[in-house]
Amino acid sequence: MPTRNMQSTESVRRKVIFVFVSCAIALVLAWIISRVAFTEMMDTVDSITIPDPKLERVSRISRDIMRLDQLQRSQAFIGNGTSYKSFSRESAKIQLSLDSLSHSYEGSSIQQARIDSIKTLLRERDNLFKSYVKVREKVVDSHVFSEQLQSLSDILYEPGPDSKVVTTERKRRTTTIAGDTSTVTAVPIDSDDRGFFSRLFGRKKEEQPLPVVEERRMVEEELETVVDTIHATRRDSTLARIDSIVQRFQTLQQQQREQFVDRELQLTVVSNTLISNMLSILHSVENEAMQQMELDNQQAKSVVNDSVWRISAIILAFFIITAIMLYLILGDIRRNNAYRLALEAAKEEAEYHAAAKQRFLANMSHELRTPLQSIIGYSEQLKQEHSVEDAKIDAIYQSSEHLLQIVNEILDYSRITSGKIVLNERPFSVEDLANSVVAVMKTQAQAKGLTLDFNTRILGLGGVIGDAFRIKQILFNLLSNAIKFTDQGKVTLNVSTVVYTEKTELNIVVKDTGKGIPTEDLERIFNDFEQSENANSGVYFGSGLGLSIVKAICESMHGDIRVESKKGYGSVFKVNIPLQTSRTTTPEASLRTNRQPVKPFEGHIWIIDDDRLILGLCKNILSKRHIPYRCFTSPNEVLSTDWDPRVTTVLMDIRMPEMNGMELNRELRKKIGMDGVTIYACTAQVLPEEQEQILAQGFDGLLLKPFKEADLLHLLNIAPSDAASKQTEISLPQFADDEKQASEIIALYTRDTADDIAALRENYKTQNLASVELLLHRLAGRTAQIGADKIAFQLRKMEIDVRSGDIPGETALESIVSQLTDLILQLQIQGTPQEANFG
Incomplete structure (x- = not known):
């Protein structure tokens, strides 16, 4: 489930990243397309707004031609030769402009033909204008007219012979009378002072009306006549010559006038044609420019439409992809939610099972330690007696010690993995701690014929603040492993410190000359329940938790552990732990070997435990020292007994029927008071939180x-030495070889088990689960003590089920009761535990 959840989470992460990347790509593409479209539109707008050079040239040429036409007209009337040269220069410039325009239309034959026709017309107009100017000069030139007039004058004033002349003279006198006043006014004859061609081709001069004056005229005329007879003959010939000259002059004037009108008409036609062609070209260029503008507009529209289409396609594709990815992401989220709910359920279940595991470990600790108590205690008593072979007793004792170490490792592992490891940091001396560990481990090394070398390099006072118990645990584990897997040679322990004002670095190095660890196992040895391939090559077997516990402790103290090893050359374990520097060298109280001065025990001891084997062991130990004691098997028995004021120490079990040890402690305190009596709890509950809870009860x-x-x-x-000196010749019970002691144990087991079976059935009927659990607990421990492990295991499992609320069925209960009954019968028939078959 966690793997699938991680895969789903990774899938969601990839999809979200893909959506963001798609969004970024879509935005970038839209920006690129918009930029390209905008650039093309700007280019199109620029091309539209920039004037067409062809159109500009055509317009300029049209303006030049119009200006040249105006110049032509003005020069036609001015008649200045210098102006004619200016006209020629302007015409030449227009020819050059037409040549440039012709190069612009190299690909258009129609426009080339139009431009060539304009050039031809322009040249024709220049020629016509020149001829027109010449004709006009002749028309307006007065030289011919003057010669003709001179000829007339010569004819009229040619001298002749003197003769009598008849002269006629007329005199007129006009008298005007206006109003009452009479005024004589001379009226001039209106004369037209315009030139000949002006009067010929110009408009008729408008006559201005004269003011009307009412007047009266009186005309008087006088006529005087003188007759000349010779002059009359000459007059006739002169008139004939004048008439001939006037006719010839009129004919010439008529010809010149017709020629002038013809040239002017041709010039006008050519100019109109020229202007028409220029306008045609101008219109053509304008149409072409408009078409190009329309084409540019269409192109701009096409660019905009294409850009809009592309952007719309990108956005549509992005939305489709986003919708698909959103659907997939929502699917992943739904799956994640399902996984999360499953994980939460699994977490709750795991927490429930973890709590059950803790309860199981606590119970198993109690149950394992209870039989171990009997094995270790009685084997220790047997070792002090030399009536049994030492080798056999040593085997039992060492096996029980090894089993106890495994139980302790499992409990430590449980605390570490559940996160309940708590560091109890107090000041202690590094050197004293190391010496105490070496003193214990040196015996184990000597037992295997090994040398344990111990070297220290402690700087400063050697005082630090830390969890001394956990550091001792590290040393014990490392030294125990080194001794266990070294067959010959030595084990070396180096302890050193480096002081950094407020911090002290503790360095531990453990070296051995054992078989070494293969390279492929160097990392695996720190895993839970893992061992090197050489770990099980010797006599001892382990749980595979020692090094994993050491690593967990180092990490919890912000330290580290490293290993260097080569197969066949031994191993080196290096531990580095940062600690706080302590200003005092006072060792931690738990490391002291004596809490108070040793003196002979005074007073009496009461021992309360529902397990008769534990009571028997305490009896043996106390009897050898002649210490007064009294044993009780139930809390009610103690409370119903009168208090003995000689009692100074009370030792009681915690888990007992009727009343647990904590409640019994409170009741005793009420009965005897708080002063003068020391009460100790004897328990197999070794978890730190359980110990704290017990101590908190007083x-x-x-x-x-x-x-x-x-x-x-x-x-x-x-002191053990003092105890040994007090030993008397009291005979101790022998369990394995002493039939009497064996019979007593069997009798105790038979009686107590029969009573517990009856109580179990009764409490099961009344559904008193607390009593059922306690009875099962007692039966399991007692049965395991005599070696019936299979039955004890079934009882222990049933006890755990009852504690978890899973009440066994009546059939299961009767089955286990039947097995217990059969066991009692076998013990009674066969007589000793060694002969019984405990299945």
């Missing part, structure tokens, strides 16, 4: 099962 200390004789004596502040 106990003065703890004796953890399984305990050894030295542990109990240490709790009572009795």
